[in-house]
Amino acid sequence: MPISPTQGPTGGGTVVTITGTNLGGATAVRFGTKTAAITANTPTSVTVVAPSGSGAVPVTVTTSGGTSNPVSFFYVGLPVKSTLSAVAGAVAGGNTVTLTGVGLSTATAVHFGAASAVPTVVNDRQLTVVVPAGAAAGAVGVSVTSAGGTNNGLTYTYVAAPTLATIVPSAGPTAGGTSVVLTGTGFTGATSVRFGATAVPFAVNSATQITATAPAGTGTASVTVTTVGGTSNGLTYTFGAAPTLSSAVPNSGPTAGANSVVLTGTGFTGATAVTFGATPATSFTVDSATQITATAPAGTGTSSVTVTTVGGPSNGLTYTYAAVPTLTTIVPSTGPTAGGTSVVLTGTGFTTATAVRFGATAVPFVVGSATQITATAPAGTGTASVTVTSPGGTSNGLTYTYAAAPTLTSAVPNAGPTAGGTSVVLTGTGFSGATAVAFGAIPATSFTVDSATQITATAPAGTGTASVTVTSPGGTSNGLTYTYAAVPTLTTIVPSAGPTAGGTSVVLTGTGFTTATAVRFGATAVPFVVNSATQITATAPAGTGTASVTVTTPGGTSNGLTYTFAAAPTLTSAVPNSGPTAGANSVVLTGTGFTGATAVTFGATPATSFTVNSATQITATAPAGTGTVSITVTTVGGASNGFTYTYVAAPTLSTVVPSTGPVAGNTSVVLTGTGFTTATAVRFGATAVPFVVNSATQITATAAAGTGTAAVTVVNPGGTSNAVTYTYAPAPVLSSLTPTVGLLIGGTVVTLTGSNFTGATAVRFGANPAISFTVNSNTQITATTPAGPLLGAVSVTVTTPGGTSNGLTFTYI
Secondary structure: OOEEOOEEEOOOOOEEEEEOOOOOOOOEEEEOOEEEEEEEEEOOEEEEEOOOOOEEEEEEEEEOOEEOOOEEEEEEOOOEEEEEOOOEEEOOOOOEEEEEEEOOOOOOEEEEOOEEEOOEEEEOOEEEEEOOOOOOOEEEEEEEEEOOEEEEEEEEEEEOOOEEEEEEOOEEEOOOOOEEEEEEEOOOOOOEEEEOOEEOOEEEEEOOEEEEEOOOOOEEEEEEEEEOOEEOOOEEEEEEOOOEEEEEEOOEEEOOOOOEEEEEEEOOOOOOEEEEOOEEOOEEEEEEOOEEEEEOOOOOOEEEEEEEEOOEEOOOEEEEEEOOOEEEEEEOOEEEOOOOOEEEEEEEOOOOOOEEEEOOEEEOEEEEEOOEEEEEOOOOOOEEEEEEEEOOEEOOOEEEEEEOOOEEEEEEOOEEOOOOOOEEEEEEEOOOOOOEEEEOOEEOOEEEEEEOOEEEEEOOOOOEEEEEEEEEOOEEOOOEEEEEOOOOEEEEEEOOEEEOOOOOEEEEEEEOOOOOOEEEEOOEEOOEEEEEOOEEEEEOOOOOEEEEEEEEEOOEEOOOEEEEEEOOOEEEEEEOOEEEOOOOOEEEEEEEOOOOOOEEEEOOEEOOEEEEEEOOEEEEEOOOOOOEEEEEEEEOOEEOOOEEEEEEOOOEEEEEEOOEEEOOOOOEEEEEEEOOOOOOEEEEOOEEOOEEEEEOOEEEEEOOOOOOEEEEEEEEOOEEOOOEEEEEEOOOEEEEEEOOEEOOOOOOEEEEEEEOOOOOOEEEEOOEEOOEEEEEEOOEEEEEOOOOOOOEEEEEEEEEOOEEOOOEEEEEO
16 A cells, blocks of 8 residues: 655655555554544545654555555654855855755755755755855855745855955066055955965955065066955956166266266166165166166265166166265375376365376376376476366365476496495486485385485395396486396295296295395296395295206206195095984095195194094094095195085974884884984884985884884984984774664664774774774774665775774674
């Protein structure tokens, strides 16, 4: 005897039709113990209104012929909703949301305010639905209709799409980084701001304003804002390249400013500013995309000239403000008519000097500082006004007087002992005001100007020949020959050995060096400086083997002393080539030319100690250090090439995840800490395991098999890290389930007993996880069954860090 429908709400009121035979004249229809109101009756059917009820009840029809067999009718409770996966979305709808609760398996509709949609039922506790379009932005109630009725209680908000009104600024440099303010509506809860396809950082200031940072880009990009309500209209943003400056002419000017400066470069179109340091140009005109004419503002010192466009500021070019120079002294203030005198000018404002003039004649000069110039006087007669010119103007003038140079006609006597002390009478012209008498480079011991035509001088000690000269403000006279007779002697050469490449500074000691004319290594003449009559500093040439070093003066050539050329050492390996920052480890260096090594350095730090084992090997003790340094070996032949040595800090271990795993091992474990880059081993206790260095702060290792706990450590050339504990957990064992059967819709509470349940991470009924579970103890778990996929048996398992248990059978009915 069929019944339709077979279920209805617990409150009753469902119109139910029962079909069969011999149903005419029905006197009663009962739903369990309750009588239903009969609304229609024929011999083959009875239509009634179901009374209220709950659960499954038998339905019978009574006629004068008796009571029929029963058929089942099921009272369905109202659906109960608990959560929506998304509580807001666009007014246009179209997004899928997940609704969770209880009693959802018979759901036929989900209503969003006045709009409704047909859901997809996942199970009794979950359904999904595509949100229908809303009538307008705002909150609406969400209700579910099922065989048990309709239930409200959740809210969903329709959100309008944002709109963009302005973007300020609307242009910026191609490098990005510009802070851009967007105005419009609907910005609250914005999820992204994009320049074209590029999402950028942003801050929502209010519902009508966002501040975003422009990315790098070229050309134009459409800027949009996205919220849960959708994506806004786009506004155009233009990327402009920064201008470049190549020249500023002139690049200096007076402190008062007001001079025109022509700037050349690229990207000047639309320039918004020209600045001299922090000061804007008085005015500027963009002549073209490659030229600007600017009026310099007043200023001092040096400043950087820049041009700014929407693409950003250009590179800077140096512009110098120059004050009008002043002259205070000129030394000497007298010189020869032939010119050539080095004259020192003192004053102020010399830094940017462009000219020094004696009268109208510009002369060579060198700016020593802002207060001193050295110039070379030109030829002239009488007096000349000396001035200095800079971009700031021309200085006051100081007088320079031209005087005739003295002349020498005789020196009596014209020779003397090397010890000097001889009185020599010089005759000639122009001696008045003489400032010096020199024998070669050596001043006379003393001299007296007897008259304008005679000087009496005392010869200094010397050797060989010397040119005697008289110097006055008019210049230096011609020279007359004076001869010293002595041969130099050479007593020491320090050092007596050096590299084959030459360049070693060598100090020679002996006697008679004053008038030295040459120093030779073998046949090779070398640069030298006579420090005194007993010392010369010379630079050794390149060479091999040995060479005889000699000194030559007008008195002859000295005895020879031996100098040895030694090849520089070479380094080919350093083993090991890394070690702890504390140093103290032995490093074996191999190479060539180590005999007589004088130093081994690690960067700028000497080795703590070293031993020359042979000409090709040194054992050194590394000093303390950090980072990467170059190891070198130094001998008399010079310094070797460098070999890289790296100081490595001992690693530190912070975490081991997971920190528990099965006794069989093979668990992938992620170690975090520091100093992992050069890791050489990972150990679980004493057992080295395979590992991969992911970064300086992360390693992935494979746990070894074990029991109990193991200390995990990382080893690198800097040492062994601290230990972090890893625990081996036995696999769980499942011994019983109570009950072993339950409804297909799930919800049955099952007690699992067994062992090793502590730390359980999952309970599964077949492939489905339990709706929930509680670890009551190491030997008991209480779990709630999920809905079954089909009627019949599934395997129940427990999973812990120690693995997954054996399975026990649970049957869905």
